[in-house]
Amino acid sequence: MVKTMEWQGQSLLLLDQTKLPSEIITILCKDYRRVGEAIKRLEVRGAPAIGAAAAFGMVLGWQELVSRYADFSQETLLIEFKKIKNFLLSTRPTAVNLGWAVEKIYKHAVAMINAQQSLKAIETSLGNLACKIYQEDIEVNRRIGIYGAALLPQQARILTHCNAGALATCGWGTALGVVRQAFLDGRLEMVYADETRPLLQGARLTAWELIEDNIPVTLITDNMAAWVMQTQHIDSVIVGADRIAANGDTANKIGTYGVALAAKY
Structure with a gap:
């Protein structure tokens, strides 16, 4: 089965679909901006794939915020995190999966901050949630396949x-x-x-x-x-x-x- 993306903990590897079928090229996204660019350029496409990629983009955004603004208040981090969410939303405003995924990640961060969790714990939990979004999509697709076939x-x-x-x-x-x-x-x-x-x-x-x-x-x-x-x-x-x-x-x-x-x- 063709693999559209691979989460590597600190980066996201995407299959560049604009180059298919003549070339099989992957894109290494080390920050949320490159993920957003990939969505805009149709390098990653399809509603579920866009949603999962955006979720991983949010995790990359949180990692960047924590490394750059670790001394800031958690309230300030959330304000900056919301800006990242809005940036990713702007890359494909009509994509329902994208909006759902980034909102899910953002609300989870808010809930963990309200629960006074550490920044590292939040990062780990956001990564796990993005992976869950990814895995659940595959499972849903398999069930669609069974019922449809x-x-x-x-x-x-x-x-x-x-x-x-x-x-x-x-x-x-x-x-x-x-x-x-x-x-x-x-x-x-x-x-x-x-x-x-x-x-x-x-x-x-x-x-x-x-x-x-x-x-x-x-x-x-x-x-x-x-x-x-x-x-x-x-x-x-x-x-x-x-x-x-x-x-x-x-x-x-x-x-x-x-x-x-x-x-x-």
Whole structure:
């Protein structure tokens, strides 16, 4: 399985997704500013991955504050920590996972300061919380995969759009988590991946990621989707979702709507 990031205690290693598939390059983030830059540049992308990266960015920010302002009052540290939170929020204002993750880390720091914990104890606890966010995302994705794969027929032929795989998450993937589980269960015949214009996440990321894991995949242009559904007997279309409303409405990458209409027909 492709690894999007690795926490190293004092730094965060990110896979640069803008270079895929031609180059596999990692970015060493030694401070929260570089994490924010990676989010802005789409070097790390996908809601869950962005959230986890931002959480680790908050930990790096706290480490920097403690080293620079150790003699300051804890109230002053919190004021400065809030500035770091707001900076990371500004890198992708519409990313719900990012906002959730940095707020979770910030509130935990506030609670520990109110409980009069030491700065070192707070640093350790914030690191553990960020790792928990990371690990829980992988576990959630695996459960999505198990539930989703159970809905598929034997020898399923699946169409995807955009990238909602390990690259977009902390690991395993949401939409592609279903595909991975189906492959492990022996229920998958072929994945047809839309190229996904204009940034080609399907061509650059989904197809590459599946090939890396030896999962059968055929890359198609976006305007082939309906024809492929008809001629290749597609069983299911599995895509990610940027938003899911309480009434079941979803919003996702441009191009998903046309695929949904063709699938319904």
